[in-house]
Amino acid sequence: MYNKKGxxxxxxxxxxxxxxxxxxxxxxxxxxxxxxxxxxVRQSQSIMALHIASDLFVRDMHAGIHSWKLITPHxxxxxxxxxxxxxxxxxxxxxxxxxxxxxxxxxxxTSIVAAGVAEITFIPExxxxxIVGVELxxxxxxxFKKPIVCFAAIPVHxxxxxxxxxx
Amino acid sequence: xKHSKSGFFLIELMIGLSVSTFFILLITHYIIEVxxxxxxxxxxxxxxxxxxxxxxxxxxxxxxxMYV
Numbered sequence: 750m751y752n753k754k755g756x757x758x759x760x761x762x763x764x765x766x767x768x769x770x771x772x773x774x775x776x777x778x779x780x781x782x783x784x785x786x787x788x789x790v791r792q793s794q795s796i797m798a799l800h801i802a803s804d805l806f807v808r809d810m811h812a813g814i815h816s817w818k819l820i821t822p823h824x825x826x827x828x829x830x831x832x833x834x835x836x837x838x839x840x841x842x843x844x845x846x847x848x849x850x851x852x853x854x855x856x857x858x859t860s861i862v863a864a865g866v867a868e869i870t871f872i873p874e875x876x877x878x879x880i881v882g883v884e885l886x887x888x889x890x891x892x893f894k895k896p897i898v899c900f901a902a903i904p905v906h907x908x909x910x911x912x913x914x915x916x
Numbered sequence: 917x918k919h920s921k922s923g924f925f926l927i928e929l930m931i932g933l934s935v936s937t938f939f940i941l942l943i944t945h946y947i948i949e950v951x952x953x954x955x956x957x958x959x960x961x962x963x964x965x966x967x968x969x970x971x972x973x974x975x976x977x978x979x980x981x982m983y984v
Contacts, residue, residue, distance in 0.1 A: 764929065771933055778944050786951040793954045800961045807968070874976055876983040882976035899965065902975035 792891050795865050799887045802843055802863035803899035806885050809834055809845075810901035817880065818850050825871045825883065826850050836862075838869035841890060865890045874900075 812829055819826040819835070826835035826846075833850040836843070843866050848857030872884040880903060887897040924932075 760926070763926070767929070767933060771937065774937070775940055778940060782944055783947055786947045789951050790954055793951075793958045796958060797954075797961060800965055803965065807972070874980075876980040879983055881979040881983075882972065897965070898969070900969045900972045900976070902972040902979060904975075904979075 795889050795891045796895070796897065798863045799866070799889055799897040802887065803885055803897055805845070805862055806836065806899060807901040809836075810883060810903055814903060814905055820871070820873060820880075822870050822872070823868075836869070836871070836885075838866055841866055843869055843887070863887070 809829070815828040815830070817827050818833060824835065824837040826833060828834075828850075832847050835846040835850060835854070837846070838844070841864065842861050843863040844859050845862045846854060846857050846859045849855040866887055867890045868886075868888040870886040870888075872886070873880045874882040874884065882900055882902045885899045885901065887899075889895075889897070
């Protein structure tokens, strides 16, 4: 099968055909299976991270709210047992800030709860000016069409913030 | 493996290619397996999230009734 001074044309063609087939096969597998799988894994991880963030939000809501300090569609700040807690989205990161809030944050500690978030929306549910629950909507950068919606009931209902009171 | 003095036999090449293909298939299999497992986990998490949302909405409804 082997020529001492090179390949025969037939051997060369057989090798070339085998090489081409294997290369085509490998490229086909990579394009049709591996790349979509890796993309899907990345999307799943992103969605899972948003679910984890929503879990943390529900836990914060249940931990006890003494008073509301700021309620906007994209930022929420309230006074908890020991310090103030705020949730917001800055530069595609969901941030949870703890510290003292008096118009601005003092002695704050910021933690990044989730990354790759395009938008965060808080929708308070009210009953006679009291907020009895908050809906959190997280839109991932990767999966725009499938936002994560999470609802957290609030066991203790403090007075609404001044700006939220109805005249 | 017995090598020829100045090159590979065709059978050696074939075995090499087969082994490479086998490894590629194995890696692909594991990547797809990871994807499937992760999708199952995501489905479970989403179900859990939906159930929790329902529970929380019911709780909020009870709180609402307290004020109405």
